Amino acid sequence: MGRVKTIARRSFLIGSAAVAGGVVFGTYLYKREGENPLLDGLKPGETAITPYVKIDAQGITLITPRADVGQGAWSMQAHMIAEELDIDPRSAKLSPGPADAIYYNGVVGAEALPIAATSDTMLARGGRGAVDVMGKLMGLHITGGSSTVPDMYDRLRMAGAVARETLIKAAMKQTGLPRDQLGTENGCIVLPDGLKIEYIDLASIAAEIEPVQDVTLRDPSEWRYLTKPQKRTDIVAKSTGRQIYGIDMQMDGMVIATTRTNPAIGGGLNGFDAEAARQMRGVSAVLPITGGIAVVADNTWRAFQAAQAVECDWGPSPYIGDSADQFAAVAASFTDDHRDSRFKDEGDVEEALQDASVVEAEYRIPYLAHAPMEPMSVVVKLTERRLDIWTGTQIPRFVKANMARLTGLDGDDIHVHVLMSGGSFGRRLEDDYIAQAVEIAMQMPDTPIKMIWQREEDFTHDFPRPLAIARGRGAVADAGIAAFDLSIAAPSVAESSLARLNQPAFGPDVAIVAGAWDQPFQIPNYRVTGYRTPAMVPISSWRSVGASGNGFMHESFMDEMCHAAGADPLQERLRLCWHDASRKVLEAVGEMSEWGSDLGPNRGRGLAFTLAFGVPVAEVVEVTNTADGIRIDKVFVAADVGRVLDPVNFEAQLQGGVIFGLGHAMNCELTYRDGVAEQDNYHAYEGMRLHQTPLIMVRGLENGDKIRGIGEPAVPPAAPALANAIFAATGQRIRELPLSKSIDFV
Incomplete structure (x- = not known):
């Protein structure tokens, strides 16, 4: 594949301003198209037409990078892509994708500007455009501020349209038919005689051609899903108890940990006596962490009980206390x-x-x-050259950066796997609980560790x-x-x-x-x-x-x-x-x-x-x-x-x-x-x-x-x-x- 085609294959339209024709600051860095992270490690027969759509012989995966904390964000993002891709969103696999700058949020930062949402002056438009620029340059991969739909509305529909037209182009190559004789219907290319070619059967051809980026979005009058009452993609799993949240993550050889830190906010730990806890059934380790201790055991209950058995000498809070x-x-x-x-x-x-x-x-x-129903929890595994993190988070790239500072690893060696959250209300804009788990992992390398807070720890350290x-x-x-x-x-x-x-x-x-x-x-x-x-x-x-x-x-x-x-x-x-x-x-x-x-x-x-x-x-x-x-x-x-x-x-x-x-x-x-x-x-x-x-x-x-x-x-x-x-x-x-x-x- 030549260089021009390689660049096109690895890039995609960026930013709501670029898509919507809004204010665009003409800097080279902003206009430069972003790398498609899905292309790294593609298997034979797989294609990632955009950073939001991956197809192979087994099916279609839609990338929904804004965190789902119970508000239906994954489902809504999937519907926006599916509307243009012309598939049933419930037929696709959903993935939040990797923590990557391509998934930056260009809207959320506008809430920090002293510009009223009702203002439409040139200054206001320019300020919002500047926020979009900064979001891209900083790679602000973040969920918050009710920004998922405003930020992703154009981008995800465009991603679906690009994927649809690229698959049509693949069908043109396979059949020799012109574009005006091909249509789409529910995950298939429809030929003039009524025969259909499934998208998944065109994946290998689509992988070899340049994505079609000159596309037209469908008129709302043609929508099948958007603006219609929808059944959320997660409703069956949640209604039947099969939805996997961060706290449900399981791995072979995994141990359970919990932490106990100074209940006086910001106070330190002068010392601790863990002799009684170490003698308790199932306990494998009691470890020091910043501001407190961690207990590692073979199940959650034993870890919780042992943590309470540790005698700690706490220091005072440095803040106004009452x-x-x-x-x-x-x-x-x-x-x-x-x-x-x-x-x-x-x-x-x-x-x-x-x-x-x-x-x-x-x-x-x-x-x-914040008091979400799912207390703070995370699974981590640290090896000499790699750190993997499984959790519900709204700030995956900040997690990568902060854990890189903590471990000394390069950011590219830290992999954040975002899972669905059982609530947040803003709590998962923080990564303190993740840092605690990583501190434990640094003392127990090569061991998968699930760290779960007790409810009392969750409340008192919010x-x-x-x-x-x-x-x-x-x-x-x-x-x-x-x-x-x-x-x-x-x-x-x-x-x-x-x-x-x-x-x-x-x-x-x-x-x-x-x-x-x-x-x-x-x-x-x-x-x-x-x-x-x-x-x-x-x-x-x-x-x-x-x-x-x-x-x-x-x-x-x-x-x-x-x-x-x-x-x-x-x-x-x-x-x-x-x-x-x-x-x-x-x-x-x-x-x-x-x-x-x-x-x-x-x-x-x-x-x-x-x-x-x-x-x-x-x-x-x-x-x-x-x-x-x-x-x-x-x-x-x-x-x-x-x-x-x-x-x-x-x-x-x-x-x-x-x-x-x-x-x-x-x-x-x-x-x-x-x-x-x-x-x-x-x-x-x-x-x-x-x-x-x-x-x-x-x-x-x-x-x-x-x-x-x-x-x-x-x-x-x-x-x-x-x-x-x-x-x-x-x-x-x-x-x-x-x-x-x-x-x-x-």
């Missing part, structure tokens, strides 16, 4: 020295408040644990969502909101998490004010200021990141201001909203909930709206104030993602986000004493129970100008809608989460 002092540090951050951002500053807030009757309120949100305080000041005039001033203080997620990934953090942290500064309301005097609290307990991203708490604080204060003005909460938001898609979402939820109708005594409705990750979401919660506490009756949700690619999963994600948001708002917090998390299992961190779960009605709108993701945006409005409903039913205004600190639920 929750009261942590909140005091946040409260002390409302000073000019700690000011981090002021992206929203319209009108003259100070002048508007000077001669008005000022409405003031303070809101507080706690640390929150990187939680940060606590925060917001202070609102406002004024009303002419029965409407005239001034709205919200100040938010919190530690920086970016500063904390990027340091663990060995990446620089610079500039303001948009997450401190996300879901507050960027809301589409035209209030005459409108200001949102962020204050950065000095680092305390290490923190990380949590489902919907900054908007998760800011939605509560912004929308609770918005409701208070509507009440102070004597204005209807829905009509006032509609009066102030300048963004068409957001207005339609508000109108839709009002219609769904019959807003304004009489619910009867001891009942109330609460409304909240948050635009997060470019998705406007409005929610109405209906509650009843019973003799035993608040009962949540119904929730109405309207959201606009531009185009609903799978109505079934769309509904499930919105319902799941509502339940997640409500459950945490009702009951959950992570508190600290002497640097130790006081909630160490689900009994102390109780989500919404089945009997408390309301009827949830969903409506998807398609007025947005871009396609968006839906995994996170339903979370932020849930807490304020519930709090506002409680006020409507009881007259009690609750300004601190969890709400159960102030009121009972039934």
